[in-house]
Amino acid sequence: MVSYKYSDKGTVIHRLNPWCKLAWIAGVCILALLFDSPVYLLLLSLSTLPVILAAKIWKEWLSVMRFAFFLCLLIIVINALVSNQGSHVLYQFPVAIPIVGAPRITLEGILWGIGNSLRLLAIISAFTVLMFAIHPDDLMLAMVKAKLPYKSVMVTSLSTKFVPALIDDAQCIADAKKSRGLELDRGGRIQRVKSYASIAIPLLSNSLDRAVQVAEAMEARAFGSGEKRTFYKELKLGKVDIAILSFVFFSVAFGIFSRCSGQGGYQYYPVVEAVSLTASEWAMLFVLLLLVNAMPILALLKRKVSLD
Numbered sequence: 001m002v003s004y005k006y007s008d009k010g011t012v013i014h015r016l017n018p019w020c021k022l023a024w025i026a027g028v029c030i031l032a033l034l035f036d037s038p039v040y041l042l043l044l045s046l047s048t049l050p051v052i053l054a055a056k057i058w059k060e061w062l063s064v065m066r067f068a069f070f071l072c073l074l075i076i077v078i079n080a081l082v083s084n085q086g087s088h089v090l091y092q093f094p095v096a097i098p099i100v101g102a103p104r105i106t107l108e109g110i111l112w113g114i115g116n117s118l119r120l121l122a123i124i125s126a127f128t129v130l131m132f133a134i135h136p137d138d139l140m141l142a143m144v145k146a147k148l149p150y151k152s153v154m155v156t157s158l159s160t161k162f163v164p165a166l167i168d169d170a171q172c173i174a175d176a177k178k179s180r181g182l183e184l185d186r187g188g189r190i191q192r193v194k195s196y197a198s199i200a201i202p203l204l205s206n207s208l209d210r211a212v213q214v215a216e217a218m219e220a221r222a223f224g225s226g227e228k229r230t231f232y233k234e235l236k237l238g239k240v241d242i243a244i245l246s247f248v249f250f251s252v253a254f255g256i257f258s259r260c261s262g263q264g265g266y267q268y269y270p271v272v273e274a275v276s277l278t279a280s281e282w283a284m285l286f287v288l289l290l291l292v293n294a295m296p297i298l299a300l301l302k303r304k305v306s307l308d
Contacts, residue, residue, distance in 0.1 A: 004164035012299035013055035018138040028126040035264035041118035048125040054296040057132040072117030079113035240302035251291035
């Protein structure tokens with residue numbers, strides 16, 4: 001079973017300054033929102049894999065992406081049914097709906113859903129690094145250093161810790177009920193829903209107990225009593241960290257320049273255009289992906305420098 005709790009695997013990505021990883025995630029998200037071309041979005045999604053492999057969170061990434069693929073499939077289907085624009089009609093429903101009219105499925109609607117799905121995959125793939133390769137305390141410290149309200153940051157940090165714990169509790173309760181003879185996965189869908197509903201009450205009870213324990217611990221440590229806070233750990237940027245931040249900045253700047261130059265765009269409506277790139281577009285895309293993937297390379301360099 002894949003655990004959604006943070007686990008320090010000691011990789012070069014885990015050892016990086018959290019500012020570098022947060023900047024890389026923000027850069028991938030900005031580039032995903034910037035481009036419309038399916039080729040750009042697909043390669044941008046694949047460009048997150050070197051970081052995933054370097055962080056050794058491949059199993060966790062697959063677990064998250066299974067849900068992401070289902071969500072993308074849902075987006076494609078809903079967009080194909082709802083969006084009736086487009087010139088290439090693939091299927092016309094014989095039944096007319098009042099006000100809306102007769103729905104039709106178009107090639108443009110399907111490709112528009114695929115394009116948005118690729119954009120979503122790139123963003124979700126980047127955020128797996130936030131979930132599994134950044135310690136929650138380091139994330140909280142980075143937010144506090146960014147002058148965000150400490151109490152709001154604390155609530156956000158606790159929320160990110162509660163969700164994985166909630167998933168683990170649900171699995172443990174389900175295993176305990178299975179060991180007592182309750183067959184959760186047998187019967188029809190309604191029967192399975194009723195069986196899994198029996199998990200809700202003990203799960204809610206455990207969640208309330210955990211919330212009370214956290215509140216008592218915070219009160220015992222005088223949370224919120226002082227104006228200024230000191231931290232045991234300080235975030236310091238080394239030369240390699242600054243280089244990573246610079247590469248992320250250059251990748252975003254280069255992406256904006258490419259988009260302003262007319263590259264990375266794509267026309268879905270009213271008539272879908274052919275997916276093709278010129279030699280100059282391939283060259284600029286290669287440079288962009290090289291800048292995006294600079295972080296794992298520089299992370300390896302940082303480890304060798306620190307060992308020497």
